[in-house]
Amino acid sequence: MVNLCSLYVNSASKEEYLDLNYVTNSPQLINSLIPGGRLEEIPAWICKLNSLSKIELKWSKLQNSPLEALQALPSLKELHLYDAYTGTVMEFGAECFLELKMLEIEQCNRLNKVVIRERALPKLQKLTIKKCDSLVMVHVTKNLLSQLEEVLVPQHLISIIKE
Incomplete structure (x- = not known):
């Protein structure tokens, strides 16, 4: 697995937990990772x-936000979260996800607020948030909105924050 570039692993059902903690020597060349199934937490090796x-987290249903574990990945350009988080707030702090260009959040049904702080996601080009039934607000800065090439978020949910 030393030369592994891409990994897609799926559980037998969306309710079955994936155990990815057994990996001791993580494949350092991997550039695409798609775990499909429930996770108790983001494994440290990731x-x-x-x-x-x-990285695409599918049906992970994490109780803790995956952002804290993933925000410092130096080469991460695409983050797709499909039913990946069961919390109510997702907050992108300053100086996080410095290379991210595409963010997609879908079917996080308990999520009611997304906050993207000043100096977060400085290279983001595409923001998609859909099928999040409880979502009532997406707080973003004016600077972020102006840099985006594509925004697929219900317009009535977007709120400009001043920092």
């Missing part, structure tokens, strides 16, 4: 993947 440019 946070050490310096070449990782794309």
